[in-house]
Structure formats: C-alpha cells, structure tokens
Amino acid sequence: MLNFEFKNPTKIIFGKDRIEELPKEIPANAKILMLYGGGSIKLNGIYEQVKEALKDFEVLEFGGIPANPEYEILLKALKIIKEQGVTYLLAVGGGSVIDGTKFLSSAALYKGDDPWEILSKAIRTEKGMPFGTVLTIPATGSEMNSGAVITRAETREKLGMGGPGLFPEFSILDPQVVKTLPERQLANGITDAFTHVLEQYMTYPAGAQLQDRFAESIMQTLIELSPKILKDPSDYEAASNFMWCCTMALNGLIQKGVPTDWAVHAMGHELTAIYGIDHARTLAIVAPSHYRYNFSSKKEKLAQYAERVWNVTEGSVEEKAKAGIDKTEAFFHSLNIATSLSEYTENYEGTAAVIAKRFTERGWKGLGERKSLSPSDVEKIIEMSY
Numbered sequence: 519m520l521n522f523e524f525k526n527p528t529k530i531i532f533g534k535d536r537i538e539e540l541p542k543e544i545p546a547n548a549k550i551l552m553l554y555g556g557g558s559i560k561l562n563g564i565y566e567q568v569k570e571a572l573k574d575f576e577v578l579e580f581g582g583i584p585a586n587p588e589y590e591i592l593l594k595a596l597k598i599i600k601e602q603g604v605t606y607l608l609a610v611g612g613g614s615v616i617d618g619t620k621f622l623s624s625a626a627l628y629k630g631d632d633p634w635e636i637l638s639k640a641i642r643t644e645k646g647m648p649f650g651t652v653l654t655i656p657a658t659g660s661e662m663n664s665g666a667v668i669t670r671a672e673t674r675e676k677l678g679m680g681g682p683g684l685f686p687e688f689s690i691l692d693p694q695v696v697k698t699l700p701e702r703q704l705a706n707g708i709t710d711a712f713t714h715v716l717e718q719y720m721t722y723p724a725g726a727q728l729q730d731r732f733a734e735s736i737m738q739t740l741i742e743l744s745p746k747i748l749k750d751p752s753d754y755e756a757a758s759n760f761m762w763c764c765t766m767a768l769n770g771l772i773q774k775g776v777p778t779d780w781a782v783h784a785m786g787h788e789l790t791a792i793y794g795i796d797h798a799r800t801l802a803i804v805a806p807s808h809y810r811y812n813f814s815s816k817k818e819k820l821a822q823y824a825e826r827v828w829n830v831t832e833g834s835v836e837e838k839a840k841a842g843i844d845k846t847e848a849f850f851h852s853l854n855i856a857t858s859l860s861e862y863t864e865n866y867e868g869t870a871a872v873i874a875k876r877f878t879e880r881g882w883k884g885l886g887e888r889k890s891l892s893p894s895d896v897e898k899i900i901e902m903s904y
C-alpha cells in the first residue's frame with residue numbers, strides 16, 4: 519500500500535426530508551447566494567423546500583447554470599457576489615451547479631485579475647468562500663470532494679481545478695430527489711460513478727486489500743441496483759443506495775494508498791468540450807478502448823475485477839481480463855449508453871488527432887497511473903473508440 523493522508527471535512531446530512539435542516543448549517547448573519555441550474559428544482563419542489571428553510575436568511579439567487587458549467591455565465595454570478603457583498607454560497611443541483619459554485623468560491627477570494635488563471639494555470643485553492651450543497655442528482659461525488667470541472671465555450675475547453683479550500687462545508691443528500699430524474703440522467707449517474715471507481719481501481723496490484731474491496735463493493739452495488747432504479751426511480755431503497763454509492767465513489771476514500779489512473783476522464787472531457795456529449799457517456803466511449811489498449815499493464819486488476827465483480831471463474835488471467843472489459847461494455851449497454859463515438863456524432867473522423875494535439879499544446883505531463891501514456895497513445899485509444 520502507498521503512503522497517504524486523508525482528510526475530508528464535508529458533513530453529510532443524509533436521508534428523507536433533511537433539507538429543512540439547512541438553517542442549522544449556515545451562519546445566521548450570512549448573506550447567501552443560492553445557485554441552481556436550468557429550472558428542474560422549480561418543477562420538483564426542491565426550490566420551495568430550500569426557500570422555506572431559508573426564510574429567515576438574506577438570500578439572493580442565481581439560476582441558469584447549464585450542464586457543464588459555463589465560465590461566462592459564472593462570471594455573472596461572480597459579479598453579484600462582489601457587488602452585493604455575498605458571504606456564503608449554496609449550490610442546489612448536481613455536479614454542474616456544485617462545480618460552478620466551487621469555481622465561484624475560489625474566484626470570490628482570488629487576488630489575480632483574471633479568474634480563468636485558476637483553471638489555465640491550475641492554481642490550487644487553499645481557501646475559498648464557504649459553501650454548502652443540496653444535491654439533486656447522484657453522479658459526480660462533487661458534493662463530498664474538492665474538485666471541479668469548468669467549461670469555456672469560447673475556446674472549447676473543459677478544465678479541472680481544486681484544492682483543500684473547496685470541500686463543501688456540508689451537503690444535504692435526500693434520496694427522494696432521485697424520483698424526478700429522467701432515465702438519461704439516471705443512466706449517466708450510474709455510469710459516471712462506476713467509472714470513478716474504475717479509475718481508482720483498474721491500475722496494477724498495490725496490496726491495498728481493503729481499498730480493493732471497497733471499490734468492488736461499490737461497483738457490485740451499482741450493478742445490483744441499476745435495473746431497479748431505472749425501472750422505478752421512486753424506489754427509496756434503491757435511490758438511497760444509488761446516492762450513497764455515487765458519493766463514496768469519489769470522496770477520496772477508495773483512492774487512498776493506491777495508484778490512480780484518470781486517463782478516461784482526461785480524454786472524456788475533451789469529447790464533451792468538442793461535441794457537448796454528456797460527461798458520463800464520454801467515459802463509456804473511452805473506457806473499453808483504454809482498457810483494451812493498456813491490457814498488458816492492467817490485466818491483473820482486470821482479471822481480479824472480472825472474478826470478484828462479475829463472477830468470471832473460468833480461464834487464464836488474460837481470458838478473465840478480457841471478459842472483464844466485455845462485461846463492462848455490456849453493462850453500459852444495459853443502461854442504454856452507447857459506447858462508440860460514431861453513435862454520437864457523424865464528424866468523428868480526425869477527433870483522435872485533434873485531442874492528441876490539444877494535450878501536446880497544453881504541455882504534456884503523461885497520462886495514466888504511471889504517467890506513461892503519450893499523445894500518440896491517446897490518439898490510438900480515441901481511434902479505437904470510433
């Protein structure tokens with residue numbers, strides 16, 4: 519097992535009807551900016567619940583943060599924060615709203631002139647404006663981690679940021695929010711969380727027995743609950759397990775003491791930046807090719823995964839490992855998620871070269887658990903995903 523440090527300060531408030539507990543978590547004299555997305559919270563009652571809970575607070579609102587939170591829109595919220603003297607941010611939404619709020623938390627205290635530098639220069643946020651979240655869609659784990667991904671349409675970029683100052687102070691997780699999610703978002707959430715686990719697991723054996731079992735149990739639980747939740751998102755038991763799996767998949771716990779990959783996300787983010795494909799779907803496009811391309815360095819973990827998660831008991835290490843990849847792809851298909859780029863766009867030819875060039879221009883640091891993948895490897899992996 520590798521050396522590690524672990525600190526996760528986010529308080530989780532989990533369960534039915536917990537939104538009403540918001541006042542206990544926010545300082546009484548706070549001037550709050552409540553941030554949300556395109557309006558789903560106004561259709562499913564979450565908006566009213568939050569407003570009712572905060573009726574004794576001074577609350578400003580900023581709605582309209584789109585999926586893949588857009589930098590130019592966030593700058594408008596930043597202006598409000600600065601001009602109105604906002605002291606506390608409350609994200610009510612999914613990964614996009616929470617990530618947008620993390621950017622604002624950082625940008626509100628940023629001393630430089632151009633807040634885009636936080637992303638372009640990968641400036642770590644040690645301290646941000648305090649914020650909490652009310653999660654409305656299980657998927658990213660952003661509600662209990664310190665990372666964010668921001669999109670800039672003007673330059674077709676999607677870049678990450680983070681730092682210890684960007685953990686939410688608290689996150690309210692009421693699984694009842696799942697019942698209004700459309701099938702597409704349910705499938706996205708399962709796929710995103712599943713791939714988060716893969717990114718922290720599908721590397722090489724590191725003798726971290728407990729972390730491996732944690733990871734495998736999250737994947738098994740997601741596999742088990744996915745037909746139930748797709749059939750009936752108002753199934754509270756399935757929804758609560760779904761929500762907790764997604765949070766646990768990316769709150770830092772399972773990555774401690776093990777090598778991590780994250781190449782699938784790095785390549786997937788480019789597909790979202792170029793084609794606007796949903797985040798989770800880009801992962802389903804890239805992951806199978808990534809594992810096939812890197813078969814020799816990942817086969818031990820692929821075989822362990824096939825055995826323990828998919829009950830593949832027959833065959834050599836290579837045969838089991840191959841079955842593991844096939845099972846993963848079949849799982850995505852069972853969620854109605856297509857795994858080839860050509861199923862999302864007709865203009866896929868040339869994509870691999872464009873992405874490889876982008877990575878080169880940004881200053882190549884190497885991808886994968888050994889930082890050994892070059893832009894030409896990326897090009898081949900994306901080509902295999904066509």
Ligand code: NZQ
Nearest residue numbers: 555556557558585586612613614654655657658660665698
């Ligand atoms: O905008 P509204 O109208 O609210 O609709 C949203 C949006 O269209 C809708 N929705 C959310 N809750 C709902 C609901 N519809 C009905 N009922 C509800 N209860 O769902 C749509 C998708 O929302 P979004 O927040 O975009 O989804 P998700 O949570 O999947 O977030 C995706 C973003 O997070 C980033 C992705 O790159 C992407 O930008 N990620 C963030 C990570 C992190 N911070 O740790 C890690 C991830 O790997 C990922 O990169």
Ligand code: ZN
Nearest residue numbers: 658710714797
């Ligand atoms: Zn993800």
